[in-house]
Amino acid sequence: MTGLTGSDVQGHLAVAVSPLRSVVLISGILLVLIALLAVMRSRLLAGRKVELSGTWDCGYARPTARMQYTASSFAQPLTNMFGVLLQTHRSLERPEGFFPTQAGLHTETGDIFRRNVYRPIFQSVERLLLWLHWLQQGRVQIYILYIAVTMLILLIWNL
Amino acid sequence: MNTTSWLNPLAALVLSPLLPGIINRTKAFFAGRRGQPLLQGYYDIAKLLHKGAVYSRTTSWIFRAGPVVGLAAVLMALVLLPLGGSAAPLNFTGDIILLAYLLGLMRFFTVIAALDTGSAFEGMGASREVQFSVLTEPALLLSLAAMGKAGQIGSGSRIEHLDNFLSLSGIYSNLSASVWMRNGTILLLVAGALLIVLLAESPRIPVDDPNTHLELTMIHEVMVLDHGGPDFAMILYGAALKLWVFSALLAGVLIPVRSAYWWLDAGAVIGGIFLLAVVIGVIESSMARLRLLRVPQLLTGAGVLSILAFALILWR
Structure with missing residues (x-):
């Protein structure tokens, strides 16, 4: 072939x-x-001594799981480097006053292709199809009418 | 497969722990000290092999697998590496990609072993290591590709034969003094890029300071802080072998001796590897490490050199 x-x-x-x-x-x-x-x-x-101990913490007495490197801190140098492309959204709540009780940092790296390419395309397709929504009445008689009209048109077409 | 092809893996296995010794002696010479014995690398590994081990309570089997997989991966990378004009024990079309990813596998296991400890220091080192490798890997692959194309044009034969262009052994066997005469600029750009990649991967000044004592500024050393005993011996040996791999890649470009005697060709490259260790020592003695924020710029520079070499060879 x-x-x-x-x-x-x-x-x-x-x-x-x-x-x-x-x-x-x-x-x-x-x-x-x-x-x-x-x-x-x-x-x-x-036959040798194999001991268990704490992770090396440089003398810091009470490390907790909250101080661990998270996925986003691990990726931070790279997301910074490609910041132009990734468009990371960053909201920072600074600690204020002498005894701050609240502080926070929130970053969110969305999917730029989903946001800028796929979502607009699929949304416009959806809008187009919603515009045809009036055809869908939910009554069997009307659907049978559609079939009959279609067949009639096809018949005339073929004549 | 001939016996001479096994010379490089054997030489690397036996001689690679000498390289850090040579670097340190060169640095000692510049600082006016006597320095540690040349064989210190062997003493360290032997001492560590005779020790017990201490593991952190937070670690799992991943932490114990890290050094083992890392050493195995770099050992396999050695088998792909040609020496002088003679081919590597194993070579095939496209083995440059396998070489890059065997070293990638080594790095991956070092990184997840570091993350397994849960230490913020080691997370920081792992994060930096990954960031820098994103920049060095394309520089390495593009340099090798440009070199392959340069050798192919230079030798003027078997243009259509893919093996020559896409396998490490083919790339290096095509290189010769006449290729340097014809495509000297391109090979010089490639050598520049490979030198930066070598310094970044080893990891030496100006990218990482192996002598630093501050965890916050370390990259490679901090990732292996929690390893000890035989595990650390494997890491030290693996690091020496990795230094050998990158030095051999660079020395193969810089000293393409192609005589009638294979031992002369191979000897020239091995001599070149030791000479490179001296050069690294000189670089480390004459400059400080770069600020961490500047390092990506240096590595991007390596990438630009390799892209330039590749573009030049394509548009000739």
């Missing part, structure tokens, strides 16, 4: 398949290597 011979197709497929074979081979060796290193590590630690 495409005018290609079997050997042609095989030749082109081989270009794609041979790197994949190597990738699979290397991934396999990688997994074996990981297993070997893990075994080596547990062999080394067997």
Whole structure:
């Protein structure tokens, strides 16, 4: 159908398949290597003192989960760098007075494609279809009338 | 597959812990000190391998997997790396992408192991590491692509053969003094970009100071704060191997000796790797690290150099 011979197709497929074979081979060796290193590590630690302790906190006595790096603090350098594209919305509530009781920072990085591309397109489609809403009366008699009118028009068309 | 192709992985396994030693001795020389022994890297790894371990209570298996996966990934990257004109033990079309992502896998596990501790310091380091790698990765890939194209045009043969253009071994075996004569500008731009990538990935001054003692300003060192014992030995060894990988990539461009003897070609690159360690030492002695906000600009500079090289080679 495409005018290609079997050997042609095989030749082109081989270009794609041979790197994949190597990738699979290397991934396999990688997994074996990981297993070997893990075994080596547990062999080394067997019979030695393995202790549990707190995370290194630089002398700070009471770290809590609230001080942990969150997903948005992790991504902050990148969202700053690409701020022009991402258009992160940021609202800051500064601590005020000597004994502030309230402070807050809220950032929200929306999906710019959803906001600027998909939503306008789908909204205009929806508006267009709502405009045809009057056709949908909910009464069977009217729907049968639609069918009859359609068939009549088609009949006249064909005459 | 021939025996000479295994020379690079073997040389890296044996010699890579020397590189930090050479860098430190160079820095000591500039500071007028005697400095630590050249073999300090080996002593450190041996000492750590004989220790027990302390784990944080907040960590899970991810933290323990980090060093293991990281070392395994960089070991596999070594197998893809050609030395001089001879091919790597494993090479195929498109292995430059696999190389970049094996190193990416290493970084990913270092980063999630750091986040696993729940420490704000390590989160900060992980966040910076990821930010910088976003900038160095395209620079690395574009540099390699520009180099492949330059070698292909320079050698003038097998233009249509993809293997030559898209595999590391093909790219490096095409490089020679005559390619430098014809496409010197492009290779110089590539070498500049690769040097910045090397400094950022190693990670050395001006991107990260390995000697700093303040957690807030660290990048790589802070991510591995909570590792100890055999885990930390694996991290140190993995870091030395990674330094070897990037040095070999750069030395392969700068010193493309293509003689009749494979040992001369390979020896030139290995000599180049040690010379690069001295150069890194000189760079570290002669400048301070950049302010953290300036680092992305330097790395973008590397990206621009590689884009320029790639554009120049495309429009020739």
